Amino acid sequence: MKIIAFEYAGRRRLGLVQAEGVQVLEDVVDIEELIHLPERLQVDSSLPLLAVEQLVLLSVIRPRRNLFCVGWNYRKHFDESIGKREGQGPETLPEVPTFFTKATTTVASAVDDLPLHPELSSKLDWEVELAVVLGRGGRDIPEDQAMAHVYGYTVANDISARDLQRAHGAQWFKGKSLDGTCPLGPVLLTADEIANPQALRISCRINGQTVQSDSTANQIFPIARLIAELSRGMTLLAGDVILTGTPDGIGAARTPPVFLREGDRIESEVEGIGCMRNQVFGALSAATSSYRIASLNCE
Numbered sequence: 001m002k003i004i005a006f007e008y009a010g011r012r013r014l015g016l017v018q019a020e021g022v023q024v025l026e027d028v029v030d031i032e033e034l035i036h037l038p039e040r041l042q043v044d045s046s047l048p049l050l051a052v053e054q055l056v057l058l059s060v061i062r063p064r065r066n067l068f069c070v071g072w073n074y075r076k077h078f079d080e081s082i083g084k085r086e087g088q089g090p091e092t093l094p095e096v097p098t099f100f101t102k103a104t105t106t107v108a109s110a111v112d113d114l115p116l117h118p119e120l121s122s123k124l125d126w127e128v129e130l131a132v133v134l135g136r137g138g139r140d141i142p143e144d145q146a147m148a149h150v151y152g153y154t155v156a157n158d159i160s161a162r163d164l165q166r167a168h169g170a171q172w173f174k175g176k177s178l179d180g181t182c183p184l185g186p187v188l189l190t191a192d193e194i195a196n197p198q199a200l201r202i203s204c205r206i207n208g209q210t211v212q213s214d215s216t217a218n219q220i221f222p223i224a225r226l227i228a229e230l231s232r233g234m235t236l237l238a239g240d241v242i243l244t245g246t247p248d249g250i251g252a253a254r255t256p257p258v259f260l261r262e263g264d265r266i267e268s269e270v271e272g273i274g275c276m277r278n279q280v281f282g283a284l285s286a287a288t289s290s291y292r293i294a295s296l297n298c299e
Helices: 031-035 075-086 143-149 223-230
Strands: 002-008 011-018 021-024 056-058 067-071 098-102 113-115 128-134 150-157 182-190 201-206 209-215 241-243 265-270 274-281
Touching (some): 002 031, 128 223, 143 150, 143 223, 150 265, 150 274, 182 274, 223 241
Parallel strands (some): 067 241, 113 274
Antiparallel strands (some): 002 011, 011 021, 128 150, 128 241, 150 182, 201 209, 265 274
C-alpha cells in the first residue's frame, strides 16, 4: 500500500494512492492507528476519489516520540566525515552503529517550506535518508527476525545545523532538532511493496544539481542490524521511526563547504517510494515556494 496524509475539508485524513486516484480511509488520521487496524482497511465511501494534485500534503507520520537516527552508515560518508579527518580508511569502519535522536517538532511534510533559522545557524546542511517505520515493537529483537517488525518505508531529510551540532559538547541533539528541519514523505510505502530495501537508489538535489547519490546496498549496517542493535535492552514501539543514515555528498564535507541559503530548493528521493520537494526560507511569512504543489515524484 502507498499511504499519504493530507488535509481535506479542514481535517487531517489518510488515503491510499491508487492508479485512478486517492481513496480516503475511514476514521484514521495517523499511521499508528493504521498499524493496529485489521488487514482489511475501510474506505470512506461517502467521499469521491481525489486527485493528488488537488491535495494539501501533510507529514505522512506524526511520531509520538523522538525519531531514532543513525550516523555514518554509508561507506563513503563515513570516509568523508571521519576517515578524511582522522586519516582513516575503509578498513577502519565502525563495528557498531552510531545512534542519536531528533525531536518530534522537527517533522515537516514533503512539500513544506522549511525554516532556515538564520538567527541560530549559518551552516544548515542536507542529509537525504531512507526512513523505516516499525509496525511491531519489541526488545532484544534478533537480527534474523528484525524485518518482520517493519511496517513500511518513507523518505526523510535529516537537515542539520553543523555549527550547533558541534557547539554543545559534541552532542548532536541540538543541531539535529531545530523546528521544521526533518521533512518526511511524500508517502509511506508498506514493507510488502519493496522486495529488497537494501537495493534502493537514494539521492538529493539542491536547485536541480545532484549532491548525493548512492544505493542502500552500501549501508555499513543494514536495516535488520540497526533494529537489532537499537532494541538491545531498549523497547522499541510500533510507530517508531528510524532514519537509516545518509550517503556522502553533504555540504560540510565539500571544498569549500556549502550550506543551504534562502530560497534553495531541495529534492530528496528514494527509488520506489517517491520524492520530497522542499524550499528553505529565513522568514516563512515571506515564503513564495512553487514547490507547494502536491506531487509524489520529482518529474
